[in-house]
Amino acid sequence: MDQSLHALNRFGLGARSGEARSLADGDPRGWLRAQLEPERALLPPDPRLPEPAGIVDVLAAQREAQRQAQRGGDAAAARTARQAFADLVRREGAAALDQRVRTDAPFLERLVAFWSNHLCVSAPAAPAVAAWAGHFERAAIRPHVLGRFEDMLRAATLHPAMLLYLDNTRSVGPDSQVGRATERRAAQQGGNGRGLNENHARELLELHTLGVGGGYTQTDVEAAARVLTGWTVDPGNGAANAMARPRLPGRQRPGAPVVSAAPVDGPSGSVFRPEIHEPGTKVVLGKRYGPDGAEEAEALVRDLARHPATAAFVATKLARHFVADEPPAAAVERLAAVFRDSGGDLLRVSLELVELEEAWDPAHRKLRTPQEWTVAALRAARAENFPPALLPVLRELRHPLWGPAAPKGFDDVTRAWADPDALMNRAELARTLAARLARGRAAVDPRLLLDVLDPADGGALAAMLADDSIAAEERFALALGGPAFQWR
Numbered sequence: 030m031d032q033s034l035h036a037l038n039r040f041g042l043g044a045r046s047g048e049a050r051s052l053a054d055g056d057p058r059g060w061l062r063a064q065l066e067p068e069r070a071l072l073p074p075d076p077r078l079p080e081p082a083g084i085v086d087v088l089a090a091q092r093e094a095q096r097q098a099q100r101g102g103d104a105a106a107a108r109t110a111r112q113a114f115a116d117l118v119r120r121e122g123a124a125a126l127d128q129r130v131r132t133d134a135p136f137l138e139r140l141v142a143f144w145s146n147h148l149c150v151s152a153p154a155a156p157a158v159a160a161w162a163g164h165f166e167r168a169a170i171r172p173h174v175l176g177r178f179e180d181m182l183r184a185a186t187l188h189p190a191m192l193l194y195l196d197n198t199r200s201v202g203p204d205s206q207v208g209r210a211t212e213r214r215a216a217q218q219g220g221n222g223r224g225l226n227e228n229h230a231r232e233l234l235e236l237h238t239l240g241v242g243g244g245y246t247q248t249d250v251e252a253a254a255r256v257l258t259g260w261t262v263d264p265g266n267g268a269a270n271a272m273a274r275p276r277l278p279g280r281q282r283p284g285a286p287v288v289s290a291a292p293v294d295g296p297s298g299s300v301f302r303p304e305i306h307e308p309g310t311k312v313v314l315g316k317r318y319g320p321d322g323a324e325e326a327e328a329l330v331r332d333l334a335r336h337p338a339t340a341a342f343v344a345t346k347l348a349r350h351f352v353a354d355e356p357p358a359a360a361v362e363r364l365a366a367v368f369r370d371s372g373g374d375l376l377r378v379s380l381e382l383v384e385l386e387e388a389w390d391p392a393h394r395k396l397r398t399p400q401e402w403t404v405a406a407l408r409a410a411r412a413e414n415f416p417p418a419l420l421p422v423l424r425e426l427r428h429p430l431w432g433p434a435a436p437k438g439f440d441d442v443t444r445a446w447a448d449p450d451a452l453m454n455r456a457e458l459a460r461t462l463a464a465r466l467a468r469g470r471a472a473v474d475p476r477l478l479l480d481v482l483d484p485a486d487g488g489a490l491a492a493m494l495a496d497d498s499i500a501a502e503e504r505f506a507l508a509l510g511g512p513a514f515q516w517r
Contacts (some may be wrong), residue, residue, distance in 0.1 A: 033055075035057070039388065039517040040061050043401070043409060043517070044408065045409065048481075055187075061136050064135075065376060066325055070137055070174050071171065072128065072171070084160050084161060085263050087113050087300055090110045090502070091110040091156070097405045100415065114156065120163075121162065122431075123161060124164060126417050129502075130404055130407045132183035140169055140208075140375075144174055146438040147343075147346060148181070148182070148191075149436065150165055150194040151431065151432055151436070152429075152430075153429070155193060157193050161188070161190035163431070164432075165188050165191070168184065168296070169181065169184035169185040169191075169296070175376040176375060177372065178343070179331050180376055182333070183327060184296050188297050192260055195228045197258075198262055200254060200305075201225065202225070202258040202259070202305060203307065204307055204356055205304060205306055225258070227251060229254070230250050230251075236438075238334065238336065239253065239333065239336060239338040240345075245313075252313045256329050257326050258305055259306030259322065261301075262328055263298045280496055293323040295323070298303040306322055311325070313329060313332075314336070333374065340368040340369040340373075344378075349376070352388050352390075352395075353387070354441075354443055354444075367381045397517050398439065398446055398454070402514070403426075407480075410466045412466065418465060425454060426451070452515075463502050463505040464511055475508060476491075478494060478509075479494060494508060
């Protein structure tokens with residue numbers, strides 16, 4: 030096994046042509062460790078990418094334009110608003126994928142992608158989520174990828190994208206000011222009140238921290254949902270429903286707890302509104318929370334991040350991603366021990382990944398996901414960006430950026446991506462990809478792929494790539510669609 034190529038492909042995002050030779054006389058593990066500098070995760074400000082106020086403005090303008098268009102208003106204004114929204118989504122996606130293609134710290138970028146999928150949001154779920162998805166990765170994931178897990182978890186849990194995606198903007202404490210008022214109105218009008226939504230709490234326990242076997246119960250889910258009530262999005266956000274700025278009842282019933290209506294600013298444009306927060310004490314996993322308002326969610330997130338079950342769950346996912354679909358128990362335990370002992374220090378956990386002998390064992394291998402396959406092909410050809418024309422390729426391969434079909438994120442095992450239809454699509458789309466890579470070049474030398482692959486085929490791939498009787502573009506496509514390029 031070529032250890033340089035292994036470092037570039039297994040831990041990185043795919044080797045660039047000639048890159049392995051530059052590591053051959055060096056230290057592949059040292060090359061990986063050198064990337065793990067927290068400041069390298071923070072990219073320079075990009076004026077093309079909006080901050081929260083800009084995202085709020087785009088969504089508010091889109092909603093207002095739609096309202097006006099429905100009333101027979103200015104259709105041109107509606108088109109302008111739709112274009113502004115589409116441009117925002119396009120710029121965010123292009124910036125993220127370009128970074129993966131051109132980075133000289135691919136291990137670090139793989140970690141960003143891993144955590145973005147672990148604490149995922151899904152852009153197709155709603156336009157508002159699509160607008161916030163890029164900022165979610167930039168603000169909630171990237172700054173903490175080599176920091177403490179609890180800081181990342183807090184930023185992700187309370188980010189507008191997550192609050193919208195998992196319906197926390199729809200969750201109202203049953204005994205909050207707004208909850209009691211809406212229940213009274215519903216009783217008078219014969220309708221249903223607006224109540225507790227458990228989606229965010231359930232995924233926080235099941236998918237983000239403890240895991241399915243982490244020891245929580247339905248009672249814990251309900252209590253956690255009550256803790257999270259009150260956290261919603263900036264009321265200027267057109268995608269937020271009435272929960273973002275609810276009407277307060279004119280009078281409270283005698284003896285009801287008085288809740289201040291003063292909002293508390295959260296991360297990235299989220300806001301805590303006491304009038305929809307469930308008052309009183311809640312008990313999750315035997316620990317009491319409240320009545321502390323906004324601080325309850327932060328305390329819950331911190332405790333979940335430090336729970337022993339979280340260490341085991343996170344370690345299993347990391348070992349599955351970097352070692353094997355069925356990761357060795359010893360590798361999982363080593364990662365879990367570092368996670369527990371360090372209080373969730375992701376820098377130390379990432380350094381431990383590099384030292385895992387199982388991650389360097391050639392007996393283990395991982396099938397590239399469609400995103401990884403496409404990015405690796407671009408890196409192999411030394412591309413400097415991710416061509417927008419290739420975005421449909423990711424959709425056809427069922428792996429659009431920030432677009433998992435469910436809150437568990439995209440699967441990280443071979444069976445999810447190796448069904449006959451999926452592999453046939455890769456083979457067919459390899460031609461599209463090869464044609465795109467050849468466009469604008471005087472010639473494409475397919476033999477450059479020998480710099481990025483380590484096939485165990487007795488030289489068959491090398492012979493095919495050197496065969497001038499086959500068109501260069503066709504040889505490139507055959508290599509991209511062939512078995513050697515599917516694995517990392």
